[in-house]
Amino acid sequence: MKRIPINETPKYLGKQIKLSGWVNSRRDHGKLIFIDLRDRNGLTQVVFVPQEKEIYNLAQKLRNEWVVEVIGKVSQRPKGMENPKIETGKIEVKAKELKIFSEAKTLPFSIETDGHEIGEEKRLKYRYLDLRRKRLQKNLDIRQEVIRFIREYLQQENFIEIETPILTKSTPEGARDFLVPSRLQAGKFYALPQSPQQYKQLLMVSGIEKYFQIARCLRDEDPRGDRQAEHTQLDIEMSFVEQEDILNLIEGLYLNLCKKLFPKKKIKEIPFPRFNYEEVIKKYNTDKPDLRKDKSNPNELAFCFITNFPMFEWHKKDKKWGPMHHPFTKPQTKNIKEINKNPEKILSFQHDFVLNGNEIGGGSLRSTDAETLTAVFEVLSHKKEEIKERFGHLLEAFQYGVPPHGGIAMGIDRFLAIVLNEPNIREVMAFPKTGDNRDLMMDAPSKVSKEQLKELHIKVSKKND
Amino acid sequence: MKRIPINETPKYLGKQIKLSGWVNSRRDHGKLIFIDLRDRNGLTQVVFVPQEKEIYNLAQKLRNEWVVEVIGKVSQRPKGMENPKIETGKIEVKAKELKIFSEAKTLPFSIETDGHEIGEEKRLKYRYLDLRRKRLQKNLDIRQEVIRFIREYLQQENFIEIETPILTKSTPEGARDFLVPSRLQAGKFYALPQSPQQYKQLLMVSGIEKYFQIARCLRDEDPRGDRQAEHTQLDIEMSFVEQEDILNLIEGLYLNLCKKLFPKKKIKEIPFPRFNYEEVIKKYNTDKPDLRKDKSNPNELAFCFITNFPMFEWHKKDKKWGPMHHPFTKPQTKNIKEINKNPEKILSFQHDFVLNGNEIGGGSLRSTDAETLTAVFEVLSHKKEEIKERFGHLLEAFQYGVPPHGGIAMGIDRFLAIVLNEPNIREVMAFPKTGDNRDLMMDAPSKVSKEQLKELHIKVSKKND
Numbered sequence: 002m003k004r005i006p007i008n009e010t011p012k013y014l015g016k017q018i019k020l021s022g023w024v025n026s027r028r029d030h031g032k033l034i035f036i037d038l039r040d041r042n043g044l045t046q047v048v049f050v051p052q053e054k055e056i057y058n059l060a061q062k063l064r065n066e067w068v069v070e071v072i073g074k075v076s077q078r079p080k081g082m083e084n085p086k087i088e089t090g091k092i093e094v095k096a097k098e099l100k101i102f103s104e105a106k107t108l109p110f111s112i113e114t115d116g117h118e119i120g121e122e123k124r125l126k127y128r129y130l131d132l133r134r135k136r137l138q139k140n141l142d143i144r145q146e147v148i149r150f151i152r153e154y155l156q157q158e159n160f161i162e163i164e165t166p167i168l169t170k171s172t173p174e175g176a177r178d179f180l181v182p183s184r185l186q187a188g189k190f191y192a193l194p195q196s197p198q199q200y201k202q203l204l205m206v207s208g209i210e211k212y213f214q215i216a217r218c219l220r221d222e223d224p225r226g227d228r229q230a231e232h233t234q235l236d237i238e239m240s241f242v243e244q245e246d247i248l249n250l251i252e253g254l255y256l257n258l259c260k261k262l263f264p265k266k267k268i269k270e271i272p273f274p275r276f277n278y279e280e281v282i283k284k285y286n287t288d289k290p291d292l293r294k295d296k297s298n299p300n301e302l303a304f305c306f307i308t309n310f311p312m313f314e315w316h317k318k319d320k321k322w323g324p325m326h327h328p329f330t331k332p333q334t335k336n337i338k339e340i341n342k343n344p345e346k347i348l349s350f351q352h353d354f355v356l357n358g359n360e361i362g363g364g365s366l367r368s369t370d371a372e373t374l375t376a377v378f379e380v381l382s383h384k385k386e387e388i389k390e391r392f393g394h395l396l397e398a399f400q401y402g403v404p405p406h407g408g409i410a411m412g413i414d415r416f417l418a419i420v421l422n423e424p425n426i427r428e429v430m431a432f433p434k435t436g437d438n439r440d441l442m443m444d445a446p447s448k449v450s451k452e453q454l455k456e457l458h459i460k461v462s463k464k465n466d
Numbered sequence: 467m468k469r470i471p472i473n474e475t476p477k478y479l480g481k482q483i484k485l486s487g488w489v490n491s492r493r494d495h496g497k498l499i500f501i502d503l504r505d506r507n508g509l510t511q512v513v514f515v516p517q518e519k520e521i522y523n524l525a526q527k528l529r530n531e532w533v534v535e536v537i538g539k540v541s542q543r544p545k546g547m548e549n550p551k552i553e554t555g556k557i558e559v560k561a562k563e564l565k566i567f568s569e570a571k572t573l574p575f576s577i578e579t580d581g582h583e584i585g586e587e588k589r590l591k592y593r594y595l596d597l598r599r600k601r602l603q604k605n606l607d608i609r610q611e612v613i614r615f616i617r618e619y620l621q622q623e624n625f626i627e628i629e630t631p632i633l634t635k636s637t638p639e640g641a642r643d644f645l646v647p648s649r650l651q652a653g654k655f656y657a658l659p660q661s662p663q664q665y666k667q668l669l670m671v672s673g674i675e676k677y678f679q680i681a682r683c684l685r686d687e688d689p690r691g692d693r694q695a696e697h698t699q700l701d702i703e704m705s706f707v708e709q710e711d712i713l714n715l716i717e718g719l720y721l722n723l724c725k726k727l728f729p730k731k732k733i734k735e736i737p738f739p740r741f742n743y744e745e746v747i748k749k750y751n752t753d754k755p756d757l758r759k760d761k762s763n764p765n766e767l768a769f770c771f772i773t774n775f776p777m778f779e780w781h782k783k784d785k786k787w788g789p790m791h792h793p794f795t796k797p798q799t800k801n802i803k804e805i806n807k808n809p810e811k812i813l814s815f816q817h818d819f820v821l822n823g824n825e826i827g828g829g830s831l832r833s834t835d836a837e838t839l840t841a842v843f844e845v846l847s848h849k850k851e852e853i854k855e856r857f858g859h860l861l862e863a864f865q866y867g868v869p870p871h872g873g874i875a876m877g878i879d880r881f882l883a884i885v886l887n888e889p890n891i892r893e894v895m896a897f898p899k900t901g902d903n904r905d906l907m908m909d910a911p912s913k914v915s916k917e918q919l920k921e922l923h924i925k926v927s928k929k930n931d
Contacts, residue, residue: 004706006624021706023673023867041675066867070706103834105867129863132672141674145626152614159471161610163896167632167658167682167696168644168903170910171918179633180914180922181644181658184686185902188926189911193632193646199908200897207597208488209606210506217632217682221649231632241469241486241535369568394907398594402488402531402570431628432665437650438633442859443664445635446654449645453636457645459924461653 002072008043010089013075020045020094021070021102023133024063034060038071038094041138045089046078047071049096056099066105072098121427126441128432140429143262144417148215150258151235158250160211160237165200167193167217172391175327176220179230182457193219196410199395201238202329202367205406206398210240215413224436227425229414231434237364238408244350244366247409248275248306251354251362259302263420269293269303277309278348291358299422305355309333312340312349313380322380326351328392330365331407332373340376354411361416364409369399467537473507475554478540485510485559486535486567488598489528499525503536503559506603510554511543512536514561521564531570537563586892591906593897605894608727609882613680615723616700623715625676625702630665632658632682637856640792641685644695647922658684661875664860666703667794667832670871671863675705680878689901692890694879696899702829703873709815709831712874713740713771716819716827724767728885734758734768742774743813756823764887770820774798777805777814778845787845791816794860795830796872797838805841819876826881829874834864 002019010018022040029035034049034057049060063069073096084090110119112133124131131137152162171178171192178192194200196218204212216236222228239247252273259266269292281288288310292303312332313322322344324330332340333348340347354362368374374396378388388396417429427433434440454460467484475483487505494500499514499522514525528534538561549555575584577598589596596602617627636643636657643657659665661683669677681701687693704712717738724731734757746753753775757768777797778787787809789795797805798813805812819827833839839861843853853861882894892898899905919925 021869039673041673068867068869102870103864103868106865108866127866129668129671130866132669132674138673141626141628145621145628148627149617149621152617156610156614161606162613163606163610164682164698166897166899166905167684168899168910169905170908170912171914177649177921178918179646179656180918181646181911182924183903183911184642185689186904186911188913190914191644191911192914203594203907204597204896206594208504208506208603209597217629219632224650233629394909399568400571401573401592401595402533403568404486404533405567431669432631434631434633438648439651440631440634442668443635444859445633446646446648446651446656447635448653449636449655449657453643453645455927456642458927459647460927462920462923462925 004070006042007038007040007045008088010043010045010075010094011092014077014092015075017072017074017097018094019070019072020047022068024065024067024069026065027063034063035093036060036063038069043088046084046093047073047096048093049099053097056096059099059101060096062101064105066108067101068103068105070098070100070102071096122435122441125427125433125435128442132431137428140417140421140423141431143421144413144429146262147258147417148413150262151254152215154254154257155211155213155237158211160213161209162214163204163209163212165194165197165214165216169194169200172199176222179219179221182459184456184458187458195220196234197236198327198329199392201236201408202395202406203398205238205240206401206403208240208404209238210404212236212238212408216410221438224438227418227427228436229426229430229433230438232426233413235362235411235413236408237410238406240404240406242366242405242407244308244352244407247364247366247407248308248352251409251411252304252306255304259420263302266300266302266420269301270305273304273306275306275308278307278311279309281307287358288353289355289358289360293357296358301357302420303357307353307355308351309348310351310353311345312347312351312377313344315345321382324377324381325349326363326365328374328377328381328383329367329395331368332377335373337372337376340373341379344380350407352409354409356416357419359415359419361419362409362411364407366405366407369403369405371396371399469535471507472503472505472510473553475510475540475559476557479542479557480540482537482539482562483559484535484537485512487533489530489532489534491530492528499528500558501525501528503534508553511549511558512538512561513558514564518562521561524564524566525561528566529570531573532566533568533570535563535565535567536561587900587906590892590898590900593907597896602893605882605886605888606896608886609878609894611727612723612882613878615727616719617680619719619722620676620678620702623676625678626674627679628669628674628677630659630662630679630681634659634665637664641687644684644686647924649921649923652923660685661699662701663792663794664857666701666873667860667871668863670703670705671866671868673705673869675869677701677703677873681875686903689903692883692892693901694891694895694898695903697891698878700827700876700878701873702875703871705869705871707831707870707872709773709817709872712829712831712872713773713817716874716876717769717771720769724885728767731765731767731885734766735770738769738771740771740773743772743776744774746772752823753818754820754823754825758822761823766822767885768822772818772820773816774813775816775818776810777812777816777842778809780810786847789842789846790814791828791830793839793842793846793848793857794832796833797842800838802837802841805838806844809845815872817874819874821881822884824880824884826884827874827876829872831870831872834868834870836861836864 025037025039181191350366414426490502490504815831879891
């Protein structure tokens with residue numbers, strides 16, 4: 002007999018069916034035993050009557066969260082016993098057979114609530130139980146739907162998804178790299194990708210033209226705010242485009258996505274407003290303005306783009322210029338001398354994408370000509386060897402015929418947290434870590450054996466090494 | 467003016483259009499200059515006439531692989547000049563405007579061939595140029611289509627794709643782990659996932675029931691055969707299923723996939739034959755039989771499943787039992803004593819999936835009850851602390867109500883190499899590494915700074931450390 006998903010039970014009225022799932026709750030009424038059986042799709046009421054002696058006795062042992070299989074007949078509930086709140090509220094299953102797959106200890110917390118009242122550490126340690134919560138299962142379902150929509154939309158637009166490597170090269174910039182010691186090349190290290198930035202630009206040199214990837218990015222950041230060492234981004238790069246093409250693509254994607262998957266949300270302004278950096282700073286004192294009428298209204302989505310950023314920003318501490326975005330961002334001037342002379346005046350083709358006061362995406366058109374890049378590197382006071390070491394392969398690639406190109410990367414986790422009205426990105430990820438990057442469920446990071454380290458040609462330093 | 471993809475050029479006969487792409491070749495005939503312009507979608511002929519003096523002079527500079535934009539009128543080619551071999555063979559574009567985006571040095575190899583004749587190291591170093599090859603672009607296109615089909619098929623079947631972490635725990639078994647030193651937890655290490663095995667089993671405890679993921683797996687293997695440290699697998703886990711349910715799902719998926727995307731391939735036998743391990747070894751002397759009539763025929767696909775594997779295999783060198791699959795594989799007996807007494811006789815619910823003599827997938831039903839797992843760990847002579855350290859969180863999770871479950875994982879790269887008749891998996895990946903795991907394009911692994919190592923609390927060992 003084939004197992005029926007619980008939400009389909011009402012279709013089988015009068016018929017014998019097989020269900021399996023978790024005992025959500027048990028109630029004894031007079032001589033009858035009722036359980037609410039739960040599977041991924043819903044809840045249904047199962048009744049055990051004393052006449053079915055063997056399974057009635059077995060049912061007396063049932064406790065919450067035991068895993069069982071029930072065979073029984075779908076029947077109308079007695080008048081007055083219906084529960085209009087649930088899909089299966091008009092029927093019940095009269096058990097004829099009962100099999101216990103697994104008993105269960107008392108859970109460390111209730112999974113009936115939304116979980117907001119439970120300590121974070123406990124939730125993370127027992128994440129596999131926390132994920133039984135309806136709220137988190139719904140979030141994972143919507144996460145899949147959002148990513149599915151993005152893929153279909155971009156594939157329709159002739160984008161191709163290409164997987165880029167996890168083991169790559171350390172190019173210290175932006176955040177810190179995670180490093181991976183190499184066993185076969187003693188004393189050398191891979192880095193985990195902070196983003197597929199260089200790969201996607203190389204793909205443009207390959208003539209791919211329209212690349213995207215739902216990409217895993219890893220940054221060894223200090224614990225602050227609502228960050229995770231791992232996050233998922235929608236990574237995009239396009240050739241033969243202007244900035245407008247990129248912004249229009251993203252606007253179309255997010256508009257259609259929200260209309261389809263979040264039809265109850267109100268989008269504040271269409272087309273999404275576009276601000277100059279200078280203008281937005283003057284008006285809102287931030288480059289991530291929250292444009293909602295009521296800043297606490299989660300059902301309003303106020304998207305906007307920011308452009309015309311300065312190319313460089315002055316790092317007071319180091320007394321030098323840094324890039325506002327990254328050195329491959331295209332300056333708006335073609336006057337090389339001007340870049341060297343008045344770096345503070347140079348604007349760039351950077352673009353940020355903002356939703357309800359959060360930066361949910363950013364990118365730029367890229368520089369590809371050697372003269373411009375040299376001028377930019379000079380302003381950033383990079384040394385020649387450093388440039389070669391960090392960007393040599395990209396600069397070499399640009400000598401073999403490079404199309405004008407640009408791109409953008411959007412945070413998937415942050416977007417989901419906002420549209421799902423969740424207080425943090427942990428609630429939209431299956432297996433998040435703590436703020437200081439521990440996995441309390443798996444107990445990672447953990448100690449490893451001396452043999453493992455020896456093979457990798459490394460030692461753990463002593464305290465004062 | 468909007469840029470037109472080159473394959474659509476014929477639609478614009480008589481009209482002025484804009485094209486951009488790479489100069490695939492240039493020929494001078496009398497006073498005319500012809501270039502074949504190439505973009506992601508095709509090739510078209512562009513003509514420069516001396517009457518358009520300015521751009522004619524510019525066109526004289528053009529060399530192969532320069533990147534240009536052309537505006538011109540789509541015209542019928544003169545009689546006798548048609549090329550029936552290409553889509554755009556009846557038309558040509560009479561250039562009115564020409565813009566040079568990028569010049570190009572002579573490429574280190576021709577991209578007109580399939581590339582088989584070029585040394586592997588050179589191809590990997592200039593992978594961004596190698597990827598301009600039609601053959602590799604086609605492989606990447608089909609890779610996307612295969613993965614897209616898999617996702618749509620499984621989502622139709624109510625599977626949910628869930629992303630599992632890249633930074634996880636070292637559980638030394640199977641191949642070697644890649645390790646990642648933790649900066650915030652001195653002396654501790656993450657491991658990169660060899661597969662999402664434990665996470666997917668934990669998701670079954672969460673009640674997810676039907677999980678899949680196109681997952682990145684990382685194994686620090688010794689250079690041998692056609693392996694890559696990173697590979698992509700279709701990872702599946704299901705609750706409340708028998709082995710038959712898993713095999714039927716996979717058979718349906720691969721049958722439909724091949725019918726849709728590789729309609730010219732002949733599938734040798736439907737339903738896919740299923741062999742006992744003992745039977746297949748006796749008959750073919752391997753558990754990966756190639757069942758094609760003609761073993762060199764790439765257009766025949768001979769799938770089969772192998773089941774009824776032994777649970778354990780004797781490791782002569784270590785003089786102890788090892789698991790044929792892994793310790794969580796479910797034995798076919800419920801007789802605990804028998805497991806301890808006659809481990810050599812115990813069969814398991816392991817299943818392998820084979821195509822044309824290659825193992826392209828494998829999995830099992832899982833043990834979830836403490837008694838069976840204890841017996842298996844005893845046969846494997848695992849120590850108690852080791853069990854707790856390696857599997858403790860999974861064993862604990864099973865105490866909170868675990869459904870019967872099982873799964874399978876399929877190699878995406880290997881499958882693609884077979885159906886695309888490629889000699890190795892590098893040809894179906896965008897950015898593969900060498901056999902000893904070097905990325906010749908990015909120059910990884912590479913040396914890192916002392917500061918980076920200091921932050922990570924590690925040192926590189928001296929030779930005799």
